[in-house]
Amino acid sequence: MPANEETKGKDVFGDFATLVVPEEHTKSTLNIFMIYMGVLAVVAAIFAGSGLAQMYDAATMLKVAFIGNLILAIYGGLIAYVGGSTRANTYMILRYPLGRLGSLIGNLIVSAIPLVVWFAVETWLFGLTVNVIYPDNPLTSIAAASIWGGLLMMVTAYYGFRAMAILSYITVPFWYTLVVIGFFASVDLAGGFDKVWAARPEVIAPLGVGITYVVGLYASGSVITSDVARYGKKPWSGAIAWAVHVTIFMTALLFAGGVMTLLTNSPNVIVAIAQIGLGVGALLLAILGQWTTNDNNLWSAALAWINTTGKLNKRVWVVILGVIGTLIAGLWAGLWGMSLEPFINFAVYLGYFIPPVGAVIIADYYVFRPLVLGLKDPKERYKFGPGTKYPLVNVPGVVAVAAGGAIAWYTQQIGWGAPVINGIVSAFVVYLALIVLMEKLGISWGVGEWVESSTGF
Amino acid sequence: MIGMANGSIKGKALAYVLVMLLLAAITVVIGLLIKDITYRGYYLTLTLGGIVLFTSVIYAISIKLKSSEDVKGIATSAIQALWVSTSMGLGYIVTANAPYFQIPQAYAIALFAIGWVMLLFGLYSLLKLSKESGVPLAV
Numbered sequence: 001m002p003a004n005e006e007t008k009g010k011d012v013f014g015d016f017a018t019l020v021v022p023e024e025h026t027k028s029t030l031n032i033f034m035i036y037m038g039v040l041a042v043v044a045a046i047f048a049g050s051g052l053a054q055m056y057d058a059a060t061m062l063k064v065a066f067i068g069n070l071i072l073a074i075y076g077g078l079i080a081y082v083g084g085s086t087r088a089n090t091y092m093i094l095r096y097p098l099g100r101l102g103s104l105i106g107n108l109i110v111s112a113i114p115l116v117v118w119f120a121v122e123t124w125l126f127g128l129t130v131n132v133i134y135p136d137n138p139l140t141s142i143a144a145a146s147i148w149g150g151l152l153m154m155v156t157a158y159y160g161f162r163a164m165a166i167l168s169y170i171t172v173p174f175w176y177t178l179v180v181i182g183f184f185a186s187v188d189l190a191g192g193f194d195k196v197w198a199a200r201p202e203v204i205a206p207l208g209v210g211i212t213y214v215v216g217l218y219a220s221g222s223v224i225t226s227d228v229a230r231y232g233k234k235p236w237s238g239a240i241a242w243a244v245h246v247t248i249f250m251t252a253l254l255f256a257g258g259v260m261t262l263l264t265n266s267p268n269v270i271v272a273i274a275q276i277g278l279g280v281g282a283l284l285l286a287i288l289g290q291w292t293t294n295d296n297n298l299w300s301a302a303l304a305w306i307n308t309t310g311k312l313n314k315r316v317w318v319v320i321l322g323v324i325g326t327l328i329a330g331l332w333a334g335l336w337g338m339s340l341e342p343f344i345n346f347a348v349y350l351g352y353f354i355p356p357v358g359a360v361i362i363a364d365y366y367v368f369r370p371l372v373l374g375l376k377d378p379k380e381r382y383k384f385g386p387g388t389k390y391p392l393v394n395v396p397g398v399v400a401v402a403a404g405g406a407i408a409w410y411t412q413q414i415g416w417g418a419p420v421i422n423g424i425v426s427a428f429v430v431y432l433a434l435i436v437l438m439e440k441l442g443i444s445w446g447v448g449e450w451v452e453s454s455t456g457f
Numbered sequence: 458m459i460g461m462a463n464g465s466i467k468g469k470a471l472a473y474v475l476v477m478l479l480l481a482a483i484t485v486v487i488g489l490l491i492k493d494i495t496y497r498g499y500y501l502t503l504t505l506g507g508i509v510l511f512t513s514v515i516y517a518i519s520i521k522l523k524s525s526e527d528v529k530g531i532a533t534s535a536i537q538a539l540w541v542s543t544s545m546g547l548g549y550i551v552t553a554n555a556p557y558f559q560i561p562q563a564y565a566i567a568l569f570a571i572g573w574v575m576l577l578f579g580l581y582s583l584l585k586l587s588k589e590s591g592v593p594l595a596v
Contacts (some may be wrong), residue, residue, distance in 0.1 A: 162595045163595075180504070277555035
């Protein structure tokens with residue numbers, strides 16, 4: 001089997017969509033950190049804080065957000081390390097725990113379909129926000145703003161990782177500083193921090209409820225951390241960047257949104273910033289924040305489609321998916337005023353199966369391969385390159401994801417425990433129980449064989 | 458010749474970062490001048506200017522300590538520092554004239570102008586350094 005470093009293949013799809021990232025294309029830890037920060041720099045992250053404000057006072061919110069994000073840091077960090085160590089994206093990594101055909105299904109569930117839906121939703125939200133700030137201009141109608149917003153977001157995804165990084169470098173410091181300014185201004189106008197510490201909802205929820213809520217917010221995003229982490233100079237670059245950004249900055253954004261909700265009943269930092277006379281700032285906050293998040297959605301979706309079909313290059317996929325998403329946002333929702341609920345419901349349903357995919361990656365890479373197959377060297381556990389053989393289907397992997405997703409969905413319906421965590425734990429346990437048993441009994445857990453071509457497909 | 462070129466990169470990188478440091482220092486001084494008129498404006502300059510000052514000092518020291526031969530390392534540090542300063546320049550452009558901060562007009566115009574200088578000078582120096590050192594902007 002060829003080693004990652006020896007075989008590079010031909011990058012016919014762009015951005016090493018089906019190949020290991022070569023050493024000379026790796027980036028600093030700061031670069032990776034900025035990309036993650038750009039993805040997080042979205043107003044929806046602040047809005048999510050309002051969910052915590054309905055359950056806790058400010059001090060408890062901070063504690064709950066921190067613990068929840070610490071869990072996400074470990075979960076996403078472990079997955080990011082797999083990407084950093086192998087320099088492969090999520091969809092390539094899935095070839096091992098799910099098998100080659102299984103990974104095609106995994107790609108559709110994890111990114112290819114839901115990220116296009118979220119791209120459309122975010123683009124529509126962008127149009128809505130721009131329209132709230134500047135309501136009386138044809139160019140800022142929801143439909144028009146969704147369309148030019150969608151096109152903007154396609155530009156950086158079209159040019160790829162480097163363009164997204166440049167946008168993040170100029171945006172991230174400005175965006176977070178402006179959010180901090182907006183936050184302090186709204187606290188200032190609402191009566192200061194004395195009011196923050198005194199404010200509380202009528203009923204305080206148990207800590208576990210809030211922690212589950214926080215984990216659920218970003219559990220799906222944690223699964224695709226390898227898409228960015230694979231560019232890390234060091235194997236741990238992505239894991240560290242992910243852990244720091246989610247533990248510190250996600251916590252801060254949730255806290256900011258929560259406090260603003262406690263004080264003003266609205267987490268809308270954009271409106272708060274517009275109210276203090278920063279109309280241009282609010283607009284830039286909306287544009288840049290949504291842009292740095294949504295170009296990543298589109299880019300990851302394009303990578304997933306390439307790994308699913310083996311056809312067309314990254315730029316073509318970005319245009320196809322971007323146009324679909326923009327039309328859904330601009331025409332379906334913006335112009336015709338039709339609800340995005342059916343799309344969102346479908347993406348949410350798929351979302352039950354995403355965290356279990358991460359659990360199977362972790363179980364396979366950190367437990368099964370080193371402890372059962374004896375592959376102690378992290379770089380030896382997953383290999384890629386032309387000629388590499390993969391099982392068509394890794395049966396325990398596919399069963400574990402299906403079981404984990406079904407358990408997450410069912411426990412959500414009956415209101416038992418923490419559905420996201422139930423799904424992750426179930427998939428982890430089912431995968432290891434099945435694959436270890438089959439390996440020990442000499443039963444083949446991989447069905448069929450797929451040989452990687454020179455294009456990496 | 459190569460040594461001279463390397464020395465010139467180090468000199469340029471330091472100069473670019475120090476210009477940003479100087480501009481940030483001016484904004485902080487403006488903040489101190491308006492402290493008694495508007496605490497909001499004062500905190501604004503302390504935040505934006507402080508971030509640039511802190512970043513510039515740290516990176517200037519890092520560049521100073523690097524060997525002139527380490528062109529890539531020098532350019533990487535300078536580009537990282539300049540991204541932060543440039544982004545904060547955008548911050549001044551957006552915030553200086555906002556009514557909430559109650560900054561007297563003359564000072565607000567000065568901060569607004571400095572913001573533009575930081576943004577344009579930042580973009581120029583980033584492109585220049587990237588081109589001369591071969592270090593990508595997305596460092």
